[in-house]
Amino acid sequence: MKSGPTYIELLGLGVRWFLGLWVGWLGLLKAWDPVLFLKAVRQYGLIDTPWVLNATAILLPWLEVFSALLLLLGIAVRGTAWLLAGMLVGFTVLVGWHGWQLHVAHQMPFCAIRFDCGCGTGEIHLCTKLAENAVLIGSALWLGTGRAGQLWSVRYHLVRSCVST
Amino acid sequence: MLDSVPDKHISKRWAKLVFGPALEAGLVLLVGIGFAVLANSLSPFGLQWSRNYFPTPPATSEGPDRVSTAAPRVNAQAEAKARIESRGYAAWTFERAAEAFRDPLRLSGQIVFVDARAEIPYRRGHIPGALQFDPYRPDHQLLEVVAACLRAMRVIVYCTGGACEDAELAAALLEQAGVPKSRLAIYVGGFTEWLERGQPVEPPRTGPERIDKEVGP
The missing domain is CATH 1.20.5 (Single alpha-helices involved in coiled-coils or other helix-helix interfaces)
Structure with a gap:
């Protein structure tokens, strides 16, 4: 007789849905106003070529929405979690670096800095954003490295590893 | 083994x-x-893949100024004025913009105000008589705005003010469309300052409202 889901499985499902909903919401906010996101990407001063700037502003929000859909449905959960973790680490480094530049330029306490990082939520305190990203990265890594998140998933493994048998 | x-x-x-x-x-x-x-x-x-949404040349004061675009608004107006002037546009203060607004020439179309904000904040409130011209979606209003600007002696472009560069982008597009640069001026304080100074807006305010909600991006 099959017993019900374990606490870990339920937690995995909760984390998967939390990550999916949160990332999806942030992606939709950016996709809803891509011009605002375009300006935010430009403020980092890393991309000068117009088509690269445009491609970044077009692809990232929808990629987040797509990843969120996969997580909510439970498709390719580990690969999606890895992808999200990679993206989140990149964003966090950029936000932290930009915050550090502001901190140096304005001689303000690091955690008092507040700016629109282009994350979709408007102006936010730097430390709040970094803490939020740390939670999201932790969730994505947990989903990506373990087997949690399998519960109620449509197709947990999109690709079965050739060495998995 | x-x-x-x-x-x-x-x-x-x-x-x-x-x-x-x-x-x-x-x-x-x-x-x-x-x-x-x-x-x-x-x-x-x-968005369009290949369009250059930022046709203005980069401001000559790069480095810390560039970083500070996202910083809290310490000396935001002074920074904006320097940035606008480095791009070769006349940077107008509130006093000059208000004077132009009161000038009877405005009513005959010799002085034109151009609002470079998006459609939603424009609809919520703008300087009376200002034409909307979103530099990120210029196709919608380009012909009408350029025609009005070519007839005018002076064109004052504004956005939310401060770190907002949309007025400069709109001015650059108008210039590309044939409006002489000498006629273009940027109102540095933008709509935020206009509202803070209690100037008339269209449609009229019905009561005390939060400025930050009204000005929008």
């Missing part, structure tokens, strides 16, 4: 842990890019 068995086992486990999810992540990325291209083409807010 025997030693290689656990090694092989470890490498298989490692490959299982890394290879499968990495391959999956790559596939998700590829399909996700396709999804993004399709969604952008279907979205009414979609």
Whole structure:
């Protein structure tokens, strides 16, 4: 007789849905106003070529929405979690670096800095954003490295590893 | 020979842990890019891939000023004025903009105000008589705005003010469309300052409202 889901499985499902909903919401906010996101990407001063700037502003929000859909449905959960973790680490480094530049330029306490990082939520305190990203990265890594998140998933493994048998 | 068995086992486990999810992540990325291209083409807010949305030359004062664009507004007006002037546009203060607004020439179309904000904040409130011209979606109003600007002696472009560069982008587009640069002026304080100074807006305010909600991006 099959017993019900374990606490870990339920937690995995909760984390998967939390990550999916949160990332999806942030992606939709950016996709809803891509011009605002375009300006935010430009403020980092890393991309000068117009088509690269445009491609970044077009692809990232929808990629987040797509990843969120996969997580909510439970498709390719580990690969999606890895992808999200990679993206989140990149964003966090950029936000932290930009915050550090502001901190140096304005001689303000690091955690008092507040700016629109282009994350979709408007102006936010730097430390709040970094803490939020740390939670999201932790969730994505947990989903990506373990087997949690399998519960109620449509197709947990999109690709079965050739060495998995 | 025997030693290689656990090694092989470890490498298989490692490959299982890394290879499968990495391959999956790559596939998700590829399909996700396709999804993004399709969604952008279907979205009414979609961006164009090849358009240069920032045609203005970079401000000559790079470095810390560039960083401070996202900083709290310490000396935001002074920074904006320097940035606008470095791009070769006349930077107008509130006093000059208000004087131009009161000038009877405005009513005859010799002085034109151009609002470079998006449609929604423009509809919520703008300087009376100002024409809307969103530099990110110029096709909608370009002909009408350029025609009005070519008839005018002076064109005052504004956005929210401070770090907002949209007025300069709009001015650059108008210039490309044939409006002489000498006629273009940027109102540095923008709509935020206009509202803070209690100036008339269209449609009229009905009561005390939060400025930050009204000005929008």
